[in-house]
Amino acid sequence: AQSVTQLGSHVSVSEGALVLLRCNYSSSVPPYLFWYVQYPNQGLQLLLKYTSAATLVKGINGFEAEFKKSETSFHLTKPSAHMSDAAEYFCAVSYFGNEKLTFGTGTRLTIIP
Amino acid sequence: DAGVIQSPRHEVTEMGQEVTLRCKPISGHDYLFWYRQTMMRGLELLIYFNNNVPIDDSGMPEDRFSAKMPNASFSTLKIQPSEPRDSAVYFCASSDLGAHNYGYTFGSGTRLTVV
Numbered sequence: 001a002q003s004v005t006q007l008g009s010h011v012s013v014s015e016g017a018l019v020l021l022r023c024n025y026s027s028s029v030p031p032y033l034f035w036y037v038q039y040p041n042q043g044l045q046l047l048l049k050y051t052s053a054a055t056l057v058k059g060i061n062g063f064e065a066e067f068k069k070s071e072t073s074f075h076l077t078k079p080s081a082h083m084s085d086a087a088e089y090f091c092a093v094s095y096f097g098n099e100k101l102t103f104g105t106g107t108r109l110t111i112i113p
Numbered sequence: 114d115a116g117v118i119q120s121p122r123h124e125v126t127e128m129g130q131e132v133t134l135r136c137k138p139i140s141g142h143d144y145l146f147w148y149r150q151t152m153m154r155g156l157e158l159l160i161y162f163n164n165n166v167p168i169d170d171s172g173m174p175e176d177r178f179s180a181k182m183p184n185a186s187f188s189t190l191k192i193q194p195s196e197p198r199d200s201a202v203y204f205c206a207s208s209d210l211g212a213h214n215y216g217y218t219f220g221s222g223t224r225l226t227v228v
């Protein structure tokens with residue numbers, strides 16, 4: 001069965017610093033990988049997705065993620081953090097033919113002024 | 114498109130009462146998903162439908178929970194009788210064929226509090 005592990009339930013970075021949120025996947029078949037963001041009292045919004053095309057994926061709000069098969073990772077990065085990036089971030093996995101997304105436990109990102 | 118619409122946004126009810134949560138998916142989307150989010154268990158898939166037919170309800174916690182999708186534009190999640198441990202945020206999401214390519218669109222959720 002496929003799953004994702006998010007390392008670090010809480011991450012704090014200073015405004016302007018690099019954001020790095022970690023996600024490792026476990027899948028017996030080629031995975032499809034997603035990052036979602038959840039702002040307080042809102043639903044989840046799709047940030048970006050990997051679907052076996054380019055391994056470096058660019059998303060909204062300046063975020064990007066790189067699929068590394070050798071490391072079974074799909075880490076989320078942003079070069080310079082903004083205060084508006086404070087939110088909870090979820091990594092998720094599925095595979096072709098299965099419409100179910102399996103979510104990680106989430107990482108709460110705090111931005112320090 | 115107004116997105117996935119859930120109602121109510123907040124629901125407070127007494128233990129033992131029946132609770133009905135509602136969802137209107139995006140027009141044209143063939144798949145509808147119900148998730149529950151709690152601090153302890155994170156995001157859990159409860160059930161999902163394809164073309165109004167329940168495909169996988171293995172995540173439904175117990176017989177007190179039921180879900181229906183009478184047509185392509187409406188779904189309900191019912192809890193009867195409700196218990197305090199059912200307190201959570203319940204999300205509905207929809208997608209078209211190829212969710213693995215496009216992901217889901219989530220509603221804003223219903224925050225349920227059972228006292």
